[in-house]
Amino acid sequence: MTDELDLLKRDWQKNEANLPKLSYSEIHKMIWKKSSSIVKWILIISILEFVLPQLLYLLPPMKDGIAFYENIGISKYLLVASIISYVVAIYFIFQFYKRFKEISVLEDARNLMKKIIKTRRTVKHWIIFSLSSIMVTIIIMVIGVFLSDNIADAFPHLREGLQNISPEKLRLTLMLSIGGFGSFLVLFMGGVYFLLYGLLLRKLKKNYRELKQLEI
Structure with missing residues (x-):
């Protein structure tokens, strides 16, 4: 068995001698190209993440959602939160472009x-901000429902069907539903970020380690 291992080692060493050897500059250039490509994808994903949700406002269900926000008195707060979110998102997209x-x-x-x-x-920082924005929006909605005087008025199309439900029960049900959906959304988006950005960050970290080895 030992003789077979020795033969395999000698054979591997012979093959290794025939393999092309890359210079320091060639390896550095390869890592640089890979890193540049990764950052470009980070920029593209961040732009898509900013643009695609805006298209949802064109869907009919979103109009009902906007009416709901107005009926419970949080439309102004959500507008302010949205403006801040847009400004910060554009700032991060610019930072990704700058990094690229x-x-x-x-x-x-x-x-x-x-x-x-x-x-x-x-x-x-972008991931933390994005998840925090979702959480803030959900908190505003829950507080709006809690402070609403007559929550049934927020559903004009369902007002007759909601007459048999007490305002307290309806309010509690809505708060739990919004809170539960918000928690699921944060976890879901966290998973998406882990898959997309996490994969790209791991590749960048690998490139960093390879560069560090070159410096040793």
Whole structure:
């Protein structure tokens, strides 16, 4: 058995000698190209994440949702929260574009490592902000339902069917439903972020480690 292992090792060493060896600059350039491509995808995903939800407002059910917000008196608060969210989202998209332009310039490994760290930090802040925005929206909705004087008025089309339900029970049911859906949405979006951004961040981290080995 030992003789067979020795033969295999010698055979592997012979094959290794015939393999093409990459120089420091070639390896660095490969890592740089991979990193630039990853940051480009981060930028594309963030833009799609900003644009696609806006298309939902064109759907008929969203009109009923807007009417519901107005009836429980939270439309102004949600408008302010939305404006803040848009401004911050545009800021992050600009930061991703900035990171992409920075990392697209081929520099030494040390500077590239710094840019990878900055990009990973920016993505993590974006994820925290996005999930926090969902949570704030849900909290505003729950508070709006809790403070509403006559919650049945928020459903003009269902007013007759809701007459047999006490306002307290209807209010509690709505609060639990909104809270439950909000919790599910935060967990779902967290999972999506983990799959999309998490995969890209892990690839960036791998590139960072490879660059660090080059510097040793």
